[in-house]
Amino acid sequence: MIRVAIVGYGNIGRAAEQAVKAAPDMELAGIYHHNDCLDCMTADVALVCTPTREVQTFATVLAARGICTVDSFDIHGRIWDLRSAMDTVCKASKTVSVIAAGWDPGSDSMVRALLMALAPKGLTYTNFGPGRSMGHTVAAKAIPGVKNALSMTIPLGTGIHRRMVYIELENGADFRTVEAAILADDYFAHDETHVIAVDSIDALNNVAHGVNLVRNGVSGETHNQRFEFNMAINNPALTGQVIVSCARAAVRLRQRGDYGAKTMIEIAPIDLLPGTTESLVKALV
């Protein structure tokens, strides 16, 4: 059995706990809140389910002690830097960190890589939603006069998105003033954005999300090869499950002596799954 610890116990940590309990080859080694002392952790792999900006600190401490780590770091532009830093730590302590393990970055990245291999020339568009954007929601909440907010991402195709921004106004706030401030904010100024006043943001609460990932490309000399990947999912449940599947891969890679930091495109799909090579090849190939 793979002994799995969870660090951080928000939406993702709770979903990861469920996925660990459902896995036939894992057992829970403990759940650690941010302020807990991690010194006494004994686990094969730690799931770092903290906010993204705290991931590197926790992952570094754990990997340096030889524990495999998995995180769902999601700032696309800084993934290579995190990989470089964690790679050094992991190689020194002979362990493995799987980074940026969610659905985007994560499983969508694997699909994008596969589609590039199937049709090396062409265009891929990743269309997100409908679903909540955490970054845009936080930006809307920061506008003066906004008591609570929800920014939904709506896919319009070819990687273009509409922002539907639902707001609860503070007492006495003027809707037109707040709307103008949101539309002028850098998070919203470049996209089609609609601002809608509602009585209750809580009444709209829904962790559903989706992706429509499309590639039209060229295989060899043959054009118009068309590929499409769609999903409609519970966002934290999928993220938690991906982290747990990657924990299995981290432990396998370490067993093979393949130390270092890996993104999901560097992992063979079979290593995400429980079971023997023979059973999985017979069932899936």
Added chain:
Amino acid sequence: MIRVAIVGYGNIGRAAEQAVKAAPDMELAGIYHHNDCLDCMTADVALVCTPTREVQTFATVLAARGICTVDSFDIHGRIWDLRSAMDTVCKASKTVSVIAAGWDPGSDSMVRALLMALAPKGLTYTNFGPGRSMGHTVAAKAIPGVKNALSMTIPLGTGIHRRMVYIELENGADFRTVEAAILADDYFAHDETHVIAVDSIDALNNVAHGVNLVRNGVSGETHNQRFEFNMAINNPALTGQVIVSCARAAVRLRQRGDYGAKTMIEIAPIDLLPGTTESLVKALV
């Protein structure tokens, strides 16, 4: 540059040739017809583009001489046996064979494995077509009174398929007799099958094919996670491209000392692609 030889020069061999020529990191080391002597081949990797039943003979000879091989062996029930046999040969000669590298088995297998990791419990359905089924076409051609035939696979969902069998009758053949023989054949008896007489099979010739691969499953404890992968493609062009992308992976695995036979679910997507780890992580993750 990776030096690539092609063995067998039918539809797949020709498509593979185009994909090799389009690859920035490969050069063609030669094209070998079945009867050519392979003894003087010098290549890093050989693409075995022979009929499926001849794959093992050619791949064994080449792998035993230390050349990486890739094939698109497509008899699902015998893939594990081929992998076992090639694994022994490859480990003895310190090389790598990628087997069953096409779109199904092949890239579809990678998608099935990934979806299983995203939602471990649930049902996956692979729906094929519309497109020509080689096995069913050969079965229809073998019926007395059939001069030429084309069996199209039509997806009806949940892995159920309709067979549309187009036939050119021989002079004097009776349509009803031929139709009854086709419907009674073991290839067709278990599916909804329609037989249609046409003047010219050649006039229907089209190498288009498609897949609709659907999974509805459970991530952790959360049900109704929905995933779908679709493609509409030129069949030999995609198969040739997949073989060439897997040739790159075979050479990389050998460079790392990871000898043996691999199916595509045992390959990390990044190894299918040209470029550095840094450039690919930055572009795709």
